[in-house]
Amino acid sequence: MMPPPRTAAVSETTTDSSDDTTTGSWKPTWSPGHTRPGLPPLTVVHDPHDDHAFMAAALDAHTPATGRITVHPTPVARAPASLAHDLLRSMGKHLPLAGSGDGTYWTGNTETAWRAVAAWMLALRTGHVIVTRAHRISSRHFEYLFALRERTQIRLTLLCHGPLPPALATALATLRYDEAHTLAAAHRAFTTPAPPPPTGRFAWWEAGEQFPPREGEPCFLLPTRRTPGRGVIEAAAHHLGREVLPLPAAGRFPPEPDEPTALLAHRLHARIAHPVHAAALAVRIFGAQTDPPARTSQRREMRTPSWAVDLLQAAGFFRQLEGRADNTFLPHPGSWDHTAVTEAAHACGLHEYQGRGAKRRLAAPSSRSRQPAAARSSAGGPPTPGRAA
Numbered sequence: 581m582m583p584p585p586r587t588a589a590v591s592e593t594t595t596d597s598s599d600d601t602t603t604g605s606w607k608p609t610w611s612p613g614h615t616r617p618g619l620p621p622l623t624v625v626h627d628p629h630d631d632h633a634f635m636a637a638a639l640d641a642h643t644p645a646t647g648r649i650t651v652h653p654t655p656v657a658r659a660p661a662s663l664a665h666d667l668l669r670s671m672g673k674h675l676p677l678a679g680s681g682d683g684t685y686w687t688g689n690t691e692t693a694w695r696a697v698a699a700w701m702l703a704l705r706t707g708h709v710i711v712t713r714a715h716r717i718s719s720r721h722f723e724y725l726f727a728l729r730e731r732t733q734i735r736l737t738l739l740c741h742g743p744l745p746p747a748l749a750t751a752l753a754t755l756r757y758d759e760a761h762t763l764a765a766a767h768r769a770f771t772t773p774a775p776p777p778p779t780g781r782f783a784w785w786e787a788g789e790q791f792p793p794r795e796g797e798p799c800f801l802l803p804t805r806r807t808p809g810r811g812v813i814e815a816a817a818h819h820l821g822r823e824v825l826p827l828p829a830a831g832r833f834p835p836e837p838d839e840p841t842a843l844l845a846h847r848l849h850a851r852i853a854h855p856v857h858a859a860a861l862a863v864r865i866f867g868a869q870t871d872p873p874a875r876t877s878q879r880r881e882m883r884t885p886s887w888a889v890d891l892l893q894a895a896g897f898f899r900q901l902e903g904r905a906d907n908t909f910l911p912h913p914g915s916w917d918h919t920a921v922t923e924a925a926h927a928c929g930l931h932e933y934q935g936r937g938a939k940r941r942l943a944a945p946s947s948r949s950r951q952p953a954a955a956r957s958s959a960g961g962p963p964t965p966g967r968a969a
Contacts, residue, residue, distance in 0.1 A: 605903035608694040610727040612754035620735040622757040624714075624748075625766045630741040633763055638712050638739050641770035644672065644785040647777055648708040653717065661686070663721045664693035667709070671700050672784065673853040674791040676927070682920040686853070694724055695901040699855045701732045703894035704784070707774045714738035719747035726751065731901075737769050782837075782887040787846035791927070798823040799929035800844055803830040803865060808933075816933040830867025833885040845887035847928040857924045859895035859911035862888040865930075 627634040642650035651670040653663055665675055665686070673696075676683035686693060700706070711717070711725070722745075729736045738748070760769045790797075799822055801808055807829045808816070817824040825840040837845055844865070852858035866885050884892060895911040913921055925931070 606695065606698065606731055606901040607691060608724040608727040610723050610730060612751060615755060616730050616733070619729065619733055619756075622729070622752075622755050623735070623737040623760065623769045624744070624752070624757055625737060625739045625760040625769055627739060627741045627766075628743070631763070634739060634741070634766055635712060637763065637767055637770055638710050641710055642670070644704070644706070645777070645783070647705050647774050648710070649706055650710040650712065652712045653721075655713075655716075658718055659687070660690040660720055660724075661688070661693040663717070663724065664690070664697050667697045668693070668700070668853050671697075671704060671706065672787055672850050673700065674851050674927075675853050676920070676923055677792055682854075682923050685920070692854075694728065695898055696853055696855060698728055698731050698901055699894045699898035701728075701734065702897045703855070703890050705777055706732070706734065708735040708737070708772065710737045710739065710770055712739045713741060714748070715740040715742040715745055717745065717748075719745075722747050722751060726755075735772060735774075739766075780886065782845065782849075782890065784846070784849040784887075784890060787850035789847050789850040791851055793851075793927060793929060796822050797929060798825050798843075799931055800825055800827055800840070802925065802930050802932045803827065803867060804932075805830075812933070816931070819933065820931060827865065830865070833866045835886055837885065837887050841885075842887070844928065844930075845885075848887075848891060851927045852924045854920065854924070855891070855894035855898040856911045856913055857917065857921050859888075859891045860913045860917075860921055861925055861928065861930065862891045863911060 625634065625638075638650050639652070641648060649667075649670045651663075651666050653666050668675065675686050701709075717725070725736065728734070740748075744752075758769070760766045799820060801813070801816055801824060813824050813826060825843070827841055827844065828834070828838070833841065845862075848858050848862055852861070866888055892911070
């Protein structure tokens with residue numbers, strides 16, 4: 581069993597449904613009879629004969645641009661975090677590669693995974709989640725799903741291709757829900773209109789970035805205080821053995837990204853599942869670490885490029901879900917997160933280069949840094965900000 585979260589002592593989540601105030605760290609736990617008032621009704625779509633048309637309709641309804649996603653749970657995956665991983669993939673997020681230090685961490689850290697799901701849903705304005713093969717979901721996963729629904733206020737639609745599992749049948753006795761028994765009713769349930777998304781959003785859902793990264797794909801240099809000249813970029817390209825694309829100078833990113841910046845932004849959105857790690861790299865890239873944005877929303881929008889807004893908001897939501905809310909919105913990765921951020925940078929093709937003969941400082945993690953955080957903390961190390969068991 582994994583140890584409890586390595587954070588300061590916090591109370592269990594207390595939610596005030598009147599003003600949506602949350603104190604303490606959020607845990608994906610749900611109890612029958614404690615449903616938040618005003619939630620959209622749960623919808624159960626019955627497909628007892630496993631008609632392919634029902635599945636096709638559910639998959640066709642997947643439109644992240646409008647805040648609706650369809651998740652197809654991994655078959656026979658029963659690990660507590662597995663459904664959270666499937667939800668992250670449905671939002672276009674890729675987990676670290678299996679075998680990497682951070683990939684190993686994600687496998688066994690359930691609360692981190694579900695907090696990441698909730699943070700991304702809140703930041704990306706995901707309002708409707710359709711789950712296929714819901715008749716195979718475990719009772720624990722139903723608990724996590726209902727807790728996620730409570731926290732994010734999503735519309736949840738469950739497509740059952742067989743008899744209702746006992747855990748769901750028991751839960752429905754305490755919940756307000758609708759049912760759909762025909763294909764026409766299923767279409768209506770899957771395509772329930774949602775509030776229009778805000779205008780001027782960065783099209784993160786168009787990323788389509790291949791993962792794992794293609795060998796030899798174009799890469800970028802992490803910004804430094806001095807903007808690299810053409811000679812430095814050419815030397816870096818020779819050193820790395822691939823094309824190095826230019827980025828605007830730190831702090832000078834225009835509201836609408838140019839082509840190289842859009843490519844990198846799509847990688848940050850698609851290849852990093854942890855909100856704080858994605859936001860930390862975004863801040864490093866657009867230069868806010870040397871010119872902290874004002875805390876007012878108006879000036880924040882002026883100084884943060886459009887492609888980074890959702891990343892920073894997701895990081896802020898993640899900290900709140902950990903019970904670590906503060907007065908700023910900039911990400912603050914802990915010391916133990918540095919290896920994970922390094923791995924995320926490599927996944928996005930981001931490298932540091934110091935000139936002729938210099939070694940890349942973003943080296944592969946050592947065997948010690950690959951140890952799960954829980955093992956390190958048991959040896960007397962400091963707590964791990966930004967992570968939970």
